[in-house]
Amino acid sequence: MTALELRELRKTYRSRGRPAVEAVRGLDLGLRSGELLGLLGPSGCGKSTTLRMIAGLESVTGGDILVGGASVTGRPAQERNIGVAFENYALYPPLTVAENLAFGLRARRRSLRGDVRRKVAEIAERVGLTDVLDARPAGLSSGQKQRVSLARALIREPDVLLLDEPLSHLDAAQRDTTRRELKRIQRDLGHTTILVTHDQEEALSLADRIAVMRDGVIQQLGTPYEIYDSPATSFVADFVGEPAINLLPGTATADGHVRLSAGVRIALPVPVAEGRAVVVGIRPEDLSLTGDGGIPARVVAHEPLLESGIATLALDGVERHLVVLTGPEVRLAHDERVRVAAGLTHVFDAETGDTLR
Template identity: 80%
Template sequence: MTELELRDLRKTYRARGRPPVEAVRGLDVRLRSGELLGLLGPSGCGKSTTLRMIAGLETVTGGDVLVGGVPVTDRPARRRNVGVAFENYALYPPLTVRENLAFGLRARRRADRGDVDRRVALIAERVGLTAVLDDRPATLSSGQKQRVSLARALVREPDVLLLDEPLSHLDAAQRDTTRREVKRIQRDLGHTAILVTHDQEEALSLADRIAVMRDGVIEQLGTAHEIYDHPATRFVADFVGEPAINLLPAVTAPDGRAAVSGAVLLPLPVRLPPGREVVVGVRPEDLALTGEDGVRARVLAHEPLLEYGVATLALDGVEDPVAALTDPGTRLARDDRVRVAADPGLTHVFDAETGVSLR
């Protein structure tokens, strides 16, 4: 097992006649041996560029990549001992699964045939590919192709494992199954790994820690619980969570609450001076339907989803609708009148201009 460290890692793209584009702007991250870090963010935020710089597939504009405490920034990809499982599988169609797994080892000429065969057989058993070793990629399911891509990265016994959107081409059932397999394999083999994904469920379920990226920087780095329960910025709060958090522009009131549209007063977790413009965030599961207390609201729609329901509500006097989770047995019809309340301890508040948490 090996530590991985990124020090002030930067990537700037330059094209003649165009202004430079800063894809990655000074990342500082240190992974413990055997840790899996999730790089989570929307398309274009710099997460795949970061992965490619670690792998040596993209030149580094500034900063360093260290593997096991040793700088590898100037080493070519073939000398970094980094395994990459690509989003598009990148398998060789004319070759069998066995030959795909062995290709990299034989190309490097660092192992004899017997050792290559042993390592291929071992990793194929680990990831459940023994039965299809003599098949070609065209005959495999999407889930099997993804396992071949993962096995090919693992068979070289890498110091660092990089997973680039590994489940994006799988359907829902295959994604759930393969996600559990990826986690089991990474835990069993103990590889230090980075998972690049835009899928929050993937990151939350697989990663030990998550780095939420936006515009080439990390907005927040922490465990899944830290990021979900204590988002550092409005962007993080909005990006992580399904259904998405309710975000309501408001102005702080003299009594310590926040006025939304001048009509609804919501509790705040901190005391702020009156008249400050903020954005109040309440997750749907923290907005409870109550009996007599709470803010009046009208039901716009209700989706019963067996395990829970999602009610879309219009708070009296507030233009933007909000979502609230309901119990499985709750039945609501359009235009029903309800009351909802938010727990101050579970309410988030962000600066309206900067988006930074004020908690």
């Protein structure tokens, strides 16, 4: 197993007649040996560019990439011993599954023919491809294609494994199954792994730690629990969580509340200077409907989802609606009047988006 470190990694795209685009801006990141890190963020945030620089498929504008303590920044991709499973599978259509798996080993000519057959059989058994070794990619399901792509990256016994949106083309059932298989395989083999994804569920369920990226910068790095329970910015809070967190702008008052409108106030979890513009964040599961007390609200919509429900509420004088996670027994009618109480509350600076603690 091998550690991975990124030091002040940068990537700037330049083209004649157009302003330079900073895709990755001074990324500092260290992975422990055997760790699985989720690189999470929206499209265009720089996560796939980062992965391609680590793999040697994209040139580096500045900074350094170290694998096992040694710099690989100047080495070509074929000399880095880094396995990559691509989003689009990148399989060779004329070749069988077995031939796809063996292709890299034979191309590098570092394994004898018998060793290649043995390695193909071993990795096929580990990822569940033994029954389709003679099939060609066109005859495989999306889940099987994804496993072939993963197996081809693993068969070379890489120092670092890079997974680029590995589950994006699978349907919901395949995604759940493949996600569990992926976690089992990574734990069994112990490869130091980066998972690039825009899907928060993938990152939260698979990763030991998550780096949330935005505009080429890491907004927060931490365990899934740290990212979810203690978001560093309003962007992180909004990006991670389903249903999404409620973000309500308001003004801090002298008595430790935030005023959302003339008639709606919520207690702040930390002292904030009077008059300061803030954004209050409350996750839907941290809100509850109460018979007495609480904030008066009107039901805009209620979605019963059998195991739970999602209620959308309007607060008097507040522009943004409030989303509340309800129990399966709750039944609400349109325009019904209710009262809602807040539990755990986050507060962010309205200008910078940074959390206030």
